[in-house]
Amino acid sequence: MELFLQTLLNGLLQSGLYALVASGLALAVGVVGIVNFAHGEFLMIGAFLAWGASVYLGVDPLLSLPLVAVAVFAVGALTYRVSIRHVLLAPELNQMLLTFGLGILLQNLALMLLGGNTRTVTTPYQGSSLRLGDLSVGGPKLIAFGLAAVILAGLYAVLYRTTLGRQMRAVAQNRRGSQLIGIDVDRVYLIAFGVSCGLAAVAGVLVATLLFASPTVGLVFALKAFAIIVMAGLGNLTGVLWASVVLGVSEALVQTYVPGGGGWSDAVFFLLIFATLVFRSFRGAR
Amino acid sequence: MKKMLLTGVLLALSGAGAVKVGVLLPLTGAGSVSGQAARNGYLLALDEINRSGGVLGQPLDLDFADDGSSPAKAVPEFVKLVTVDKVDFMAGGVSSATSIAISGPAKQYGTFMAWIGAAAVPVEDAFADHKYFFHYHPWSYYNFEAILDYFKYLKRSKGAKNIAIAYEDGPFGSAGINDTVALFKKAGFNVVMSEKFKTGSGNFGPLVSKAKAAKPDIFYWVGYDTDALPLATEIKQQNLDVGLIYGTPPSWPVGFEKNKLADNIAGLSLWLPSSPQAESRKFVAAYRKKFGNMTEEYFAPLAYVNLKTLAAAINRAGSTDKDKVAAELARTNTPTPFGPLTFSKSNKTQYQGFKAGNWLHFQFLGDSRVPVYPVKFAQKPMVWNK
Numbered sequence: 320m321e322l323f324l325q326t327l328l329n330g331l332l333q334s335g336l337y338a339l340v341a342s343g344l345a346l347a348v349g350v351v352g353i354v355n356f357a358h359g360e361f362l363m364i365g366a367f368l369a370w371g372a373s374v375y376l377g378v379d380p381l382l383s384l385p386l387v388a389v390a391v392f393a394v395g396a397l398t399y400r401v402s403i404r405h406v407l408l409a410p411e412l413n414q415m416l417l418t419f420g421l422g423i424l425l426q427n428l429a430l431m432l433l434g435g436n437t438r439t440v441t442t443p444y445q446g447s448s449l450r451l452g453d454l455s456v457g458g459p460k461l462i463a464f465g466l467a468a469v470i471l472a473g474l475y476a477v478l479y480r481t482t483l484g485r486q487m488r489a490v491a492q493n494r495r496g497s498q499l500i501g502i503d504v505d506r507v508y509l510i511a512f513g514v515s516c517g518l519a520a521v522a523g524v525l526v527a528t529l530l531f532a533s534p535t536v537g538l539v540f541a542l543k544a545f546a547i548i549v550m551a552g553l554g555n556l557t558g559v560l561w562a563s564v565v566l567g568v569s570e571a572l573v574q575t576y577v578p579g580g581g582g583w584s585d586a587v588f589f590l591l592i593f594a595t596l597v598f599r600s601f602r603g604a605r
Numbered sequence: 606m607k608k609m610l611l612t613g614v615l616l617a618l619s620g621a622g623a624v625k626v627g628v629l630l631p632l633t634g635a636g637s638v639s640g641q642a643a644r645n646g647y648l649l650a651l652d653e654i655n656r657s658g659g660v661l662g663q664p665l666d667l668d669f670a671d672d673g674s675s676p677a678k679a680v681p682e683f684v685k686l687v688t689v690d691k692v693d694f695m696a697g698g699v700s701s702a703t704s705i706a707i708s709g710p711a712k713q714y715g716t717f718m719a720w721i722g723a724a725a726v727p728v729e730d731a732f733a734d735h736k737y738f739f740h741y742h743p744w745s746y747y748n749f750e751a752i753l754d755y756f757k758y759l760k761r762s763k764g765a766k767n768i769a770i771a772y773e774d775g776p777f778g779s780a781g782i783n784d785t786v787a788l789f790k791k792a793g794f795n796v797v798m799s800e801k802f803k804t805g806s807g808n809f810g811p812l813v814s815k816a817k818a819a820k821p822d823i824f825y826w827v828g829y830d831t832d833a834l835p836l837a838t839e840i841k842q843q844n845l846d847v848g849l850i851y852g853t854p855p856s857w858p859v860g861f862e863k864n865k866l867a868d869n870i871a872g873l874s875l876w877l878p879s880s881p882q883a884e885s886r887k888f889v890a891a892y893r894k895k896f897g898n899m900t901e902e903y904f905a906p907l908a909y910v911n912l913k914t915l916a917a918a919i920n921r922a923g924s925t926d927k928d929k930v931a932a933e934l935a936r937t938n939t940p941t942p943f944g945p946l947t948f949s950k951s952n953k954t955q956y957q958g959f960k961a962g963n964w965l966h967f968q969f970l971g972d973s974r975v976p977v978y979p980v981k982f983a984q985k986p987m988v989w990n991k
Contacts, residue, residue, distance in 0.1 A: 322818045325843075329810030435633030436641060437858045439834045446841030446866050457810075457842035530807035530835045531858065535634065539806060574802075574811035581812055582774035582801035 321453050326575040327568060328454060334567030335464030336525055340540045341547035341559045342471055343518030348548060349556065350491045350511035353403060353414050357422035358544060359537025361516040363429060365391050365523025366532035373440040373527075380440055380528045381462065387524050388517045395516025399509050407508070429534035438532040445528075463525040470521060471560065474514075478556065487511055546588035550595045566591060623663040624925055626915065627670065627692030629683055629707070631699050634674025635804055635829045638856035639699045639904040643721060644669065646908030647696070649888075649895050654916045661924070665916055668692055676706030683707040687714050693925045694719060696911055699855060699904065701725035701776045708732055717927045719915045719934070721907045722855065724748060725780040733953040737927055739934055741911055741958040744951055745781055748853065748873060751964035753792060755978050756823060760793065763989045765848055769798035769821035771812055771836075773828040777855075778804075797821050805831045809839040822848045822991065830858045837866040848991035856902045867969040869988045874965050875903040875943050877974055879984065885942035901974055906942040914939060914946065931956075 340362060347355045365387050372383035402421065406414045447458030478484035490497045490507045498504050519537075526536060547566055551558030570587045574580040628647055631640035647667060655664045668690050672679035679700075686692050687710065694717045698704050704723035708731035711718055717737040724745045732738040743751075759765040768789055772778035779801070786796045797819035800812050813836075816824055824847045826836060833854060840850060851871045861867050878889050878899050888906050893899055918934035919925060935956055938947045943963050951957035966978040968987055977987035 322814055325814040325817075326811055329814060333808060333810065430633050434641065435631075435637030437638065437831050439858050439860060439864065441860075441864045445838055445864070448842040448844065450844075455843045457839065459838070460810075460842070526807075529838070531831060533831065535805075570808065571811045574808070575815055579774075579801050581771075581803065584806065584808065585803055 322575065325454050326571045328456060330568030330571030331564065332456065332460040332464050332567075333571065334563040335460075335467035336522060336529070337540070337543050337547060337567055338471060338560055338563035339463075339467040339518060339522040339525070341544040341551070341563055342474060342556060343515040343522070344541075344544045345548045345551065345556050345559050346474075346511055346518070347515040350487045351399075351403070351407070351508045351515070352491075352494075353407065353418065353512075354411075355512075355515065356415060356418040356541070357398075357425060358515070358519050359539075359541030360422045360425035360429075361391055361395060361519035361537070362523040362526065362540055363532070363534060363537040364394065364425065365520025366527040366536055367429065367433065367438070367523075368520070369524040369527040370438045370440050370532040373442075374438075379442060380524050381442075381466075384466075384521060384524045388521050391520030391523075392513040392517035396509050396513035398516070399512040403512060404505065404508065426534050426537075433534065435534060438527075440527055440532075442528060459525075459529050463529060466521075466525065470518070474518075475556065483507070483510065543588055546592050549592050623666045624660045624694075624919060625666045625668055625690070625692045626912070627668045627683075627686035627690060627695045628697040629670050629672050629679065629686065629695065629703075630697045631674040631703070632669070632671040634672075635831055636674040636699045636855060638830045638859060639722065639902060640671075640674075642856060642900050642902035643697065643699065643904040643908035645892070645896060645900065646905040646910075647912050649892055649905075650909045650912035650916075652895065653891070654913065660916050660919050665912075667912075672700070672703045674700055674703070676702050679703035679706050680710065684710050687716055693717070694915060694919075694930070696721070696915060697908070698722050701728050701780065704728045705731050705776060708735075711735065711738075715927070717930065719911055721904065721911045725776045727776055727780050729951065729953045736955065737931055738954060739931075739948065739956040739958070740951070740954055741907060741946075743875075743959050743961060743963065744957070746784075746952070747959075747961040748964065749781075749785060749788065750961035751966070752825075752851075752853070752873065753788060754961075755966045756789075756794065756825075757792060758978060758980075759823065759849065759989075763822070763848055763991070765794075765822040767795045767797045767819070767821045768823045768825055769800075769816040769819050769847075770796060771798075771800050771802055771809075771816070771824070771826040771828070773804040773832070774801040775804065777829075778827040802828065802832070804829045807831075807835040809836050810843075813839045813843045813845055816847075817843055817845050820846070824850045826850075826852045828852070828854055830854050830856050830861075833858050833861055833870075834864065834866065837864075837870060841866055846991070848989050849987075856904065862901070862969050862972050862974060869968055869970070869990060871966060871968045871977065871987070872974075874901075874967055874974065875959060875963055876906050877901065877903075877965060877967060877976055879973075879976070880942065880965075882940075882942060882944070884940045888942045903943075910941045910943070910946060 344358045368387045369380035372378040406417050444458045449456040486502050486507050547562040550562035570584045670682040696719045698720040699722035701723045719739045721741050789796050853873045914937050921933040922929035948956040965976050967974040968977045975985045976982045
């Protein structure tokens with residue numbers, strides 16, 4: 320029983336990080352209407368900025384989080400202005416090629432500037448944990464989970480309680496209609512894409528604290544984020560939460576209870592995508 | 606006459622006629638710490654070789670390629686070095702997965718390979734019938750022989766009985782895992798867990814929970830440097846009660862020794878900078894002079910020894926004829942930072958360099974790697990946490 324509860328807890332904590340990465344991607348897909356294949360690379364930038372702040376400035380990665388988020392928001396907004404906006408009306412394949420190329424560019428820039436080594440940060444709370452009877456909850460994972468919950472709640476509040484959020488939702492529903500009623504669609508896209516990148520960077524800071532920074536660290540999480548937004552339904556922000564929990568807990572259960580489950584964990588999200596698509600097509604056919 | 610002279614000068618300037626060695630390394634990706642360390646070892650050796658007259662009267666030429674720690678990238682890079690860049694010899698190679706991938710083209714082109722890494726037995730199988738394959742790194746069964754010897758010592762001295770194994774699901778971790786489990790059992794250990802994981806995933810929560818339930822005395826993991834800190838963090842967070850955490854990544858993350866979570870974690874190395882041997886001291890001094898710092902990664906001296914011995918063999922052969930160079934390299938008997946190097950048969954290949962007796966076991970103690978076993982090389986007593 321203890322192992323089962325610990326497994327559920329492990330999966331739940333992991334899902335916080337997944338939700339944070341996926342919510343940014345869902346925002347880009349839902350509002351801007353672009354599948355950003357470079358999302359993992361914005362996470363990587365966040366991880367390296369946190370690592371740099373820790374190693375060179377002695378700043379705790381979590382304290383550097385607001386600055387990193389703002390910096391990567393700016394990088395994202397600039398990326399939108401320079402490249403993304405020019406392909407928004409282009410065929411989807413062109414959009415995918417652009418963001419895919421952007422991802423390769425950013426990854427190789429990181430390789431050129433920083434090399435391929437794995438970089439780790441040291442924090443006083445890295446090995447800390449909270450005991451709940453025989454169960455243990457890792458301190459950094461709990462912080463990451465809490466932070467993800469707060470940020471996602473904030474994002475939800477912005478989307479449903481502010482003018483900008485209403486504009487985002489309006490643009491997501493109907494670009495042309497939004498333009499007709501006077502919404503500056505280009506500005507909304509710029510902010511949404513910037514926030515999407517900023518969220519990826521926040522997840523990157525947490526990844527640097529929990530794991531490591533490396534030029535390829537974003538790939539693993541970007542793949543999982545894609546699985547989550549497919550499960551949630553493209554652009555469905557609220558669905559991201561439960562989809563993240565489903566993925567995190569499924570992975571943990573497979574890793575614990577399936578023989579050789581550690582080797583199968585990467586297959587879990589493919590299986591979930593497959594099951595979701597089959598379920599959707601079945602429901603659509605009815 | 607003038608034309609001939611000009612051609613001669615141009616040839617000399619272009620380096621035509623110089624012996625060219627292609628070096629395939631994981632300069633990026635999962636194996637990059639080892640690859641970068643090896644690159645420095647090659648550059649140091651190249652400096653020394655060229656300062657002392659080069660090879661066959663010309664400066665030696667190195668052509669580096671990055672396999673990205675990926676078999677898919679390794680194959681085209683290898684083929685390009687051999688067919689487009691027309692290197693005379695190939696050196697390098699860290700990962701088993703990439704080495705297996707290039708075994709086909711290597712045999713197809715009859716490439717001469719002085720190989721520093723790739724410990725997995727499937728690599729040995731793949732190159733068993735390749736007559737120009739010189740393997741410097743011990744094969745995994747030699748590594749295991751050394752590990753088993755250490756664990757038997759822990760059984761005698763600390764009562765260690767239960768082993769939990771976590772291994773990455775690529776060839777490096779998975780190949781031979783069944784034999785490993787069988788041999789541990791044969792030696793009287795209980796293998797209480799044997800679990801795969803995805804290298805680089807960082808998601809070790811369930812794996813450590815399982816290990817905790819299995820109550821091991823030794824937690825033994827086989828993976829890459831990217832796994833070291835997430836695994837150590839998870840073990841600490843879940844308070845896994847274990848006598849020894851023992852890992853065998855090809856290299857450890859940069860700066861890992863300075864992290865408190867690294868304390869008391871043990872591992873395997875062919876070499877440590879603190880090694881008192883004369884050749885090791887010479888290497889350490891030369892490395893410090895060239896790079897201004899010191900590495901603890903054994904792939905640096907291994908690459909250094911690899912290129913120095915290859916260059917010496919070419920010089921002794923007096924040509925780049927592969928058979929002559931192979932015959933000379935096979936006669937190598939030279940002191941190295943790891944001890945003397947000679948080539949002899951392994952289970953399946955003709956030319957095997959270092960073997961089980963070259964391994965050291967160390968523990969991260971006080972910000973550095975300290976040899977703790979074999980006892981005669983121990984610089985501090987090992988820490989057993991149970």
